[in-house]
Amino acid sequence: MSKGAASNLLFQSSDWNFETLARTYDAIEEIALEDLGLDVYPNQLEIISSEQMLDAYSSVGMPLMYQHWSFGKRFVFEDHLYRRGRRGLAYELVINSNPCITYLMEENTMAMQALVTAHAAFGHNHFFKNNYLFRQWTDASAILSYMDFAKKYISKCEERHGTPAVEAILDSAHALMEQGVFRYRRPPRLSTEKEQERMRERLEYEEQTFSDLWRTLPPAGENNDPTQLERELSERKKSLNLPEENLLYFLEKTSLILEPWQREILRIVRVIAQYFYPQRQTKVMNEGCATFVHYTIMNNLFDQGKISEGAMLEILQSHTNVVFQPGFDDPRFPGINPYALGFAMMQDIERICVAPTAEDRDWFPEIAGTGLWRETLLDAWANHRDESFILQFLSPALIRKFRLFLLTDEADDNFCEVASIHNERGYETIRGALARSYDIGSSQPDIQVMDVDLLGDRHLRLQHNVKNGVLLEENSRDATLRHVRRLWGYEVSLAGVDMESGETLYECSTEELSD
Structure with missing residues (x-):
């Protein structure tokens, strides 16, 4: 490599320092914002050790989290596998917050720091800020202050009521987390600091005035009139807004035995469950977006001569490992890799926009040959979840590439039937079945x-x-x-x-x- 070419490189070795990180970040940001047109929250990059990464794993990836025995149990389990070399660690961890916090492993090489900065600080960041589910169900500007409040509040409850009493409530609340989200209506926004202060005052007042006397009330007398019973049932359901899908919310608001501090703990757990709800619906899209962004940016930097061939080989090796899809008969097969499917679909959209086949023009007449792949991807990232994205954009070409087919079975039969293969009708059926498999409503x-x-x-x-x-x-x-x-x-x-x-x-x- 010539001296001039070497001087153009962002980094020349695997070692890194904060000056190198800043220089590389600026180069990545320029491509992300000006070429790809990404719209991101302000970024905050932090360097953490492997033990801190394990700790973050154990507490559901939040930088601030209350204490619970299950987090310690998971930490011991993850640490045991990591120390024995049976499991690696993620290169990064990103928080859906404003500013968006990205944790980089201090053990990473500089090439990996560049890769994960593009992946997390711009790919995931853009998706968090712009996808309609995150905009509808989460408040990135309030989550960190709320988690700080939650940690301090639960710690205060442990001091006042004892750790066993608090853990008993948390155990039950954690068991119901999947049934503790609103799926079809918007939950209340997280409290601002002023609202949180009013809430603390309300809780203190309720604790001072709480009384068990109402629990001694005798049950109402029996009424055997069917018409009257039906009318009472209808009025009761109306007054309680039944049926109610959010079990934690119902218990928090309606349970007759919970004290105010216990109700607040239920609310904390369901707020955290709601925060992660969009991520459960967008795994393929979120990881596909971040992987496509890092792949595009890294190749762009290489084409500009800012990344050496050696660094690019390291980056491509890591990228290939991430998007590897084992076959169904491979012992490593875990199902469809969301990184592999998401990245392949993003690339396929770019191909359809730039160099479509006759088949693509039949299936995607609105985008085929337009050349507007950036605009198409930005629109898809903003307005779809996994189910609708697959239903809208999974192409016959990609179905063939992944060798997808549809099996059906009946509980009473001892065999499966190949119901759909690679033909015109089969493509639509396979695409619809795959899309439904990503619908939380069908799996939960x-x-x-x-x-x-x-x-x-x-x-x-x-x-x-x-x-x-x-x-x-x-x-x-x-x-x-x-x-x-x-x-x-x-x-x-x-x-x-x-x-x-x-x-x-x-x-x-x-x-x-x-x-």
């Missing part, structure tokens, strides 16, 4: 609060809307019901109802469960 159990008579026996009735005959695992179901019972304080029952026929498939109650 639909459990809702259906009824509770607060003036009577206070029996809490839940309903599991069963899809495709898929029932809950019995041991896990019963254990979770016990947690609901702990937070509710009275009998809890769960009925499984087939969504198509309306038939009741099973019924269980906490009265039937042994402790």
Whole structure:
């Protein structure tokens, strides 16, 4: 390499310092903003050790997190695998906040620091700021201050009420986190500092005035008039906004046994669950966006002569490992790699926009041959989640590349049937089936609060809307019901109802469960 070419490089060795990081960041930012047209939160890069990265893993990736025994258990597990060489660590960790915080591993080489800066500080950052789900369900400007409040509040509760009492509430709340999100309506925004101060004053007042006397009220007298009972049930559901999909929210607002500090802990857990809800719906898109961004930026820097061939080979090796898709018969097969599928779809969109085939023009007439791949990707990143993105943009060419086909089976049969292959009708069926597999509504159990008579026996009735005959695992179901019972304080029952026929498939109650 000539002396002039070497002087143009952003870095010449694997060693790094903060000056090199800053110079490389500026070069990456220029391409990200001016060439790709990304729109990002202000960035905050922080360097952490491997132990700090393990600690972040253990506490769901948040820079501020309350203490709980499950986090320590996971830390020991992850640390054991890492020290034995059976599991590597992520090169980075990025927080959906404003400013967007990206943690870089201090053990990374400079080439890897450049790669993960492009991946996280610009790819993920842009997606967090612009995707409609994150804009609708999260508040990036408030999450860090809220987590600081949550950590201090739970620590204060441990001092006042004892660690066992706090952990008991957290155990039950964590068990219900997947049923602790709003899926179809917007939750309240996180509190500002002024609102948080009012909330603290309200909690202190409630704690001072809390009384157990109302729990001694006798149940209401029995009423056997069917018409009157039906009218009371209708009015009761209306007053309580039933059915309610967010179980943690219902328990926080309605439970008759929880003290104010316990209600606030439930709220903290469900706010965190809501924060991660968009990420569960956009894994393919989020990782695909970040991978496409880092791949494009790194190749652009290489073409400009700012990255050496050696550094580019290291970057490509890491990139290849990330997007590797094992075959279905490979012992390493974990399912479809979201990095692989997301990145392949982003590249395929660019190909369709720039060099479409006749097949592409038939399937994607709006974008084929327009050359507007940047605009198409920016629009897709902003307005889709995994399910709709795959349904809209998965091409027959990519279906063939991934060798996708559709299997169907019946519970009573001892064989599977190949239902769709690579033909015109098969492509649409495969694309639709793959898209549905990324719909949380089809993969997560639909459990809702259906009824509770607060003036009577206070029996809490839940309903599991069963899809495709898929029932809950019995041991896990019963254990979770016990947690609901702990937070509710009275009998809890769960009925499984087939969504198509309306038939009741099973019924269980906490009265039937042994402790």
